[in-house]
Amino acid sequence: MKKILLLSVLLLNLNAKAQRFEDYFTDATLRIDYTFSGNTKHQEIALDKLNCSPRWYGKRRRLTEVPVEGNGQIIVRDHRSDSIIYKNSFSTLFQEWLSYDEAKTTPRSFENVFLVPMPKDTIDVTLTLYDNRRKPMASMHHQVVPTDILIRKIGYDRQTPHVQLLAPKDSTACIRIAFVAEGYRPAEMPTFISDATHAMNAIFAHEPFKGLKDRFSVVAVEAPSKDSGTSIPSKDIWKHTALSSHFDTFYSDRYLTTLHLKDMHDLLAGIPYEHIIVLVNTDHYGGGGILNSYNLSMAHHRLTNAVVVHEFGHSFAGLADEYGYDFEQIPIYPHDIEPWEPNITTLTRFRDKWADMIKKGTPVPTPATENNRQRVGVYEGAGYALKGVYRPMQDCRMRTNESPDFCPVCQRAIARLIDFYTR
Known part of the structure; x- marks a missing residue:
């Protein structure tokens, strides 16, 4: 028994050593752009391009674990050993669209962007999408060679102007949020900074964010738009904005999204971020949130704070709508x-949920x-x-929107997620 115990401890130590960040990755970000396309009958994933930005702002521990399953996962393997060295989960607007009638007859394509640590050596990347029965519906496997000359360097010499709104207690173990301006002209950036500050304060007025505030870094990114506001197709209003956001997504008048994820990440290149909150310069009601992708909300409505917090529950914690x-x-x-x-x-x-509560x-x-x-x-x-x-x-x-707090079950789920990233 003693020999078995010692062997188990040795294997655990070897596994922990094998998963050290510095063994496989450099302090930089590999951004992988994909296109998801198809309809309800057939879905495809295609690689678009590879990008490299300075510094890595995601997790450095528990690299092969995911705190929530998501509707898809990206898995990175070391090419030489075939061992998993990084994993993350996500959801996408493409998968949501597949639940609508349009997807039964009309193929469409959607941009998607994923961030992984920059590898030191060749990696194998597997991207898998799951259906609503939690079964794989589309998958892609490809290699990335870090010395590939076609990996575009971005964010090294120019960055979008940004302001630090909140500094963490420990910058080596924190969660990084970027507020991004959408539909704000350059002269309106002071308004955006004020809007972002109010939205940030709304999030940290809620538990468990309030009690764990010192584990977060927050910046406000001053992405300039040509026009003020956002597009509202149902009213034949079309604006030229940084992210080309619009209401009426999937013909729902309050569903506010952007389909231009590459533009969004271009604007964020070189800035410390992992989770994205887009504030839209409009008083028209609406928003949307997608796990580990982004959330987006109107900035000038009486329910702005409630919507920002609700959508962050989706995009950060993977919480479902309860209505x-x-x-x-x-x-x-x-x-x-x-x-x-x-x-x-x-x-x-x-029994796997909140039965114990x-x-x-x-x-x-x-x-x-x-x-x-x-x-x-x-x-x-x-x-x-x-x-x-x-x-x-x-x-x-x-x-x-009228409920003042997250319920105890949601609070526990959020607290566990914060612990996952920061402990």
Whole structure:
């Protein structure tokens, strides 16, 4: 038994040594641009181009782990040993679009950008997209040779002007957020800095961000636009802006997004960032958030702060929407599959979610009564469905704009994610 124990400790030590950041990576960022295309019947992934920026601002520990599963994953292997040396998860607008009727008949393409540490030697990259049953639906495998002369250097000599809004206690173990201006002309940048400061303060007014504020770095990136505002196609309003953002995404009047991810990352090149919040210079209501991609929100509406915080719950923590529609138009969550998002369940594997947070005697499912208003339970109606998908509390920041806080389950999920990146 003693020999087995010593062998196990030795193997653990060897594995830890094998995953040291400096063994495989340099302090720089490899940005890989892809195009995702297809329709509901067939999807494809194509490599667009490779880019290199100074410094690496992502995780340096737990390189082969992901805190949330996401709708896709990028896996980096050392070419010589075939061992996994980096992994991250994500979601994409392309995969969401596949749930709409247009995708049944019309192929479309979407830009996607992923950041990984710059390797010292040749790597093999595998990118996989999963369907709503958590099964692979498209995958691509390719090599990257770090000495490739076609890797474009970006962000070394010129950077978009930016302002530090919040400095972390420890810059070697922090989470880096960049607010990006969209639809602000150069003369409007003081307004943007004020807007970004207010939005940042809104995030850190909520637990657990409030108590863990010293683990974050926040910058405001002054990306200039020719026009003020954003495009609203339903009103025949089209603007020339830095990110070409627009409302009416997928014909939803309040869905505000940008499809120009390469432009966004070009503007961020060389700036310390990992998570992106785009503030749009408009008072028209709307926003959107995509895990480990970006979130985007209007800047001048009475609900701006609530929307920024809600969308950051999506893009940073992978939290699901906890509301449902009378008529479910987006059948994202099959009722016989447990969602990967930590704050909703179909009860197929509920023991892996927040079962430990429910007081003894609480019925599952839990009736939405006044007596249960402050009780963690299992309440029906979430993930855009009124039936078959459940949430932890009757109300939460991920359910309504009126809720002042994240529920205890969402708070725990966010705190675990912050710990993952900073401890």
